[in-house]
Amino acid sequence: MYHTGSFVKGQSLIYYLDPRLKLAATVCLSVFILWVKPPVVFITGIALFCAALSSGISLRTIGEAVKPLLFFIILILFVHIFFNENESGVPIKNSFPGLSFSLAGLQQGVLVVWRFLCLIMAAVLLTMTTAPSQMIAAIKYFLQPLKKLRAPIDEFAVMIMLSLRLMPILLVEKERIDTAQKARGYNLRRAGFIIKIKSFLSLTRRVLLGVFRRADELALAMESRNFQRGDRASFVELKFTCSDYLVFFFLIFFLIIFVALNSHFG
Amino acid sequence: MIILENVYYKYEPERIEALRGVSLQIREGEHLAIIGPNGSGKTTLIRHLNALLLPASGKITVGGLNTNNPKHQADIRSLVGMVFQNPDNQIVGMTVEEDVAFGPENLRLPTTEIKKRVAESLARVGIAELACRNIENLSGGEKRLVAIAGVLAMRPCYIALDEPTAFLDPAAAKRILDIIDKLNTEGMGIIHITHNMEEAALTQRIVVMNEGRVYLDGTPQDIFEKVVMLREIGMQLPRITEFLIKLKESGFPVRTDIVDMEVALEQIRILTSGIKD
Numbered sequence: 001m002y003h004t005g006s007f008v009k010g011q012s013l014i015y016y017l018d019p020r021l022k023l024a025a026t027v028c029l030s031v032f033i034l035w036v037k038p039p040v041v042f043i044t045g046i047a048l049f050c051a052a053l054s055s056g057i058s059l060r061t062i063g064e065a066v067k068p069l070l071f072f073i074i075l076i077l078f079v080h081i082f083f084n085e086n087e088s089g090v091p092i093k094n095s096f097p098g099l100s101f102s103l104a105g106l107q108q109g110v111l112v113v114w115r116f117l118c119l120i121m122a123a124v125l126l127t128m129t130t131a132p133s134q135m136i137a138a139i140k141y142f143l144q145p146l147k148k149l150r151a152p153i154d155e156f157a158v159m160i161m162l163s164l165r166l167m168p169i170l171l172v173e174k175e176r177i178d179t180a181q182k183a184r185g186y187n188l189r190r191a192g193f194i195i196k197i198k199s200f201l202s203l204t205r206r207v208l209l210g211v212f213r214r215a216d217e218l219a220l221a222m223e224s225r226n227f228q229r230g231d232r233a234s235f236v237e238l239k240f241t242c243s244d245y246l247v248f249f250f251l252i253f254f255l256i257i258f259v260a261l262n263s264h265f266g
Numbered sequence: 267m268i269i270l271e272n273v274y275y276k277y278e279p280e281r282i283e284a285l286r287g288v289s290l291q292i293r294e295g296e297h298l299a300i301i302g303p304n305g306s307g308k309t310t311l312i313r314h315l316n317a318l319l320l321p322a323s324g325k326i327t328v329g330g331l332n333t334n335n336p337k338h339q340a341d342i343r344s345l346v347g348m349v350f351q352n353p354d355n356q357i358v359g360m361t362v363e364e365d366v367a368f369g370p371e372n373l374r375l376p377t378t379e380i381k382k383r384v385a386e387s388l389a390r391v392g393i394a395e396l397a398c399r400n401i402e403n404l405s406g407g408e409k410r411l412v413a414i415a416g417v418l419a420m421r422p423c424y425i426a427l428d429e430p431t432a433f434l435d436p437a438a439a440k441r442i443l444d445i446i447d448k449l450n451t452e453g454m455g456i457i458h459i460t461h462n463m464e465e466a467a468l469t470q471r472i473v474v475m476n477e478g479r480v481y482l483d484g485t486p487q488d489i490f491e492k493v494v495m496l497r498e499i500g501m502q503l504p505r506i507t508e509f510l511i512k513l514k515e516s517g518f519p520v521r522t523d524i525v526d527m528e529v530a531l532e533q534i535r536i537l538t539s540g541i542k543d
Contacts (some may be wrong), residue, residue: 132360164360168402217355224318224348225358225369225420226340233374235367235381 007131014055014129018244019138025251026126032258033118038111040262045118047254052125065124066117073113080109132164137236154232162218166211173210177203268292268315268346268424268455273324275310275478284310286478287324294423297446297456299466299486302475303500308459309351311475312426315457316346329423344373347417351428353409362388362404362412363397369420387418391445407438414445424455431465443468463490463504467525474501487523506530513537 014022033044052062066073081101127135140157147153181203191199268291275285284307292298292315300308313319314326317333328345331338350356359365363384370380388394391411396404404412410430417425430446431439443465450456458469466472472489474482476499482489490496490507503511504525510533511522518537524530 133364158358161360161364162358165358165401169354214355217350217352218358220313220318221348221350221356222358222368224316224343224350225416226343226372227368228340228372231374233371233380234377235364235371235384237377 008057008061008128010056010129012055012129013243013247014051014125016241016243017129017247018238018240019130019134020141020238021240021244021248022126022130023135023138023142026122028255029122030119032255033115033122036258036262037265039265040258041111041115041118043261044258045114045121048118048121048125052121055125055129057125057128061128062121062124065128066120069116069120073116076116077109077113080112081105132161133236136160137234137238140234141238152229155229158227158232166214166218169214170207170211173214174203174207177206177210267294267327267329269325269327270311270314271325273311273314273321273326275307275314275319275322277310284478285314285321288478288480290473290480290483292424292455292457294455295450295453296471297450297469298458299469299472300457300459300475301461301463301466301472301501302481306475306481306499307478308475309428310478312348312428312457312459315424315426316348317342318348344420345423347420347422347425349410349413349417349425349427349430351432353406353413356413357401357409357416360401361397362393362399362401362415365401365412366415366419369416373420383419383421387415390418390449391415392441405438407434407441410434410438410442411445414442418449422454424457425449426457426459428459429461430458431460431462463502463507467504467507474499486525490525491523493522 029044029048033041036044049062053059082105130138136157139160140153143151143153143156181199186199270288270290273285273288274283276283286307288307288311300311302308310319314321314333315328317326317328317339320334326333328342331342331345333339333342357365358368366384366387367380370383375383384397385394388397391414393408393411393415396408396412401409401412414425414427414430427446430442434442446456446458447468456469458465460466467486467490469486472482472484472486473480474489474496481499482492482495490503493503493511496503502508506527507522507525510520510524510530513520514522520533520537524533
């Protein structure tokens with residue numbers, strides 16, 4: 001099962017693109033999605049959707065990526081439909097006391113949700129096709145200028161790597177303690193609210209203690225492998241190839257067309 | 267050569283004395299097992315060998331470099347690699363090759379050299395095919411091999427392993443022991459903590475720790491001959507030695523300083539041929 005934000009191995013062109021190009025393109029695309037007017041944003045969304053499908057990302061995976069955010073999507077739509085007024089400020093129909101259904105609100109809601117879905121699609125396309133190490137290398141590359149201000153860029157990159165590494169361990173630790181409690185006959189379903197809160201706090205305390213212990217050991221292990229503050233070399237080689245240049249010019253070309261379309265509709 | 271001279275260490279804030287005047291010399295290329303009851307100071311001792319812990323008093327030198335000198339610590343950590351008991355607490359990378367590359371990255375080597383070392387280390391431990399695998403999808407034995415490869419990528423002269431076969435099935439444990447043996451044959455010094463007496467019997471030298479002190483030090487034959495002393499601190503003998511002792515106690519004229527299965531079989535062959543005659 002796909003978890004939003006995780007990398008999935010694949011073979012399509014997008015997997016082999018330089019992570020810097022992918023990261024920069026995603027950031028620019030996100031700004032573009034929030035900036036362009038309705039007709040262009042819909043075309044952009046469709047283009048993104050086609051790009052995702054051609055990269056080997058299935059509809060099911062896209063659905064799984066959207067699923068955890070479904071509540072927020074519905075909430076956004078709901079807020080726009082019922083708490084927005086049409087252009088003249090008059091509600092179209094009173095559905096519930098104190099709530100007014102507005103057609104303009106519906107249009108606005110659909111547009112906002114579409115933009116939101118486009119952003120999710122762009123992020124999924126980036127994270128699913130870029131290995132974490134490549135992503136970290138790209139982030140490190142773009143943060144390089146901050147080194148002049150003595151910002152600890154290398155440490156920051158290691159921190160991202162460690163948090164990605166420790167996240168599953170945290171879940172395993174929680175699962176382990178949970179199972180140990182159940183094995184001793186502890187049934188939370190039958191417990192009252194206060195007991196549930198107490199149990200949650202106790203579980204949190206144990207998970208945190210376990211994580212701190214692991215973090216201590218990990219720090220020692222890193223030290224034993226000569227980790228020190230300051231510059232580090234990188235295993236990931238960032239290299240712009242022919243296909244990167246081609247994709248770069250292709251994106252610029254489409255950006256110009258979309259900007260022209262946007263000003264035409266504006 | 268690693269030299270420990272009268273090393274003391276206390277864990278703060280409880281002020282538990284973990285090492286009490288340990289003196290040892292470990293030669294290059296030596297295969298040394300450290301055994302002893304829980305809390306006897308085994309892990310604390312090997313953590314001193316690559317300057318993760320520094321002695322409260324006494325002195326440790328690795329290849330002539332003093333671990334107390336902060337300028338030498340990076341070099342010492344490249345000379346003595348450390349494999350921790352739980353690989354999950356040692357592995358930093360998301361994938362096998364990323365983790366193996368962590369040490370060389372810290373040494374600030376060029377990318378081509380890092381890639382070369384990663385491929386070489388993975389091949390040495392026989393897991394080249396796992397290079398791109400996610401760490402979370404590996405078995406316990408495979409994770410140990412990744413941890414060993416990560417240390418090998420730093421090209422150390424010694425490798426200290428804290429219970430490398432703990433919680434592994436016999437096949438995975440044998441795979442690890444074969445690799446340790448191969449590394450030792452290639453000239454690498456091995457310092458190997460274990461609770462398994464059969465594993466200890468395979469080494470060239472055994473150091474028995476008890477209450478932070480070196481209790482016994484010698485060849486496996488020397489150590490396992492001192493049955494009473496070992497039993498006093500709750501240690502067991504290799505099963506084959508136990509068997510020979512039982513035979514001797516039953517009146518059979520066998521040697522009891524044997525830790526090797528082949529030699530023991532030879533003894534039994536001699537014994538049974540005598541009975542036939």
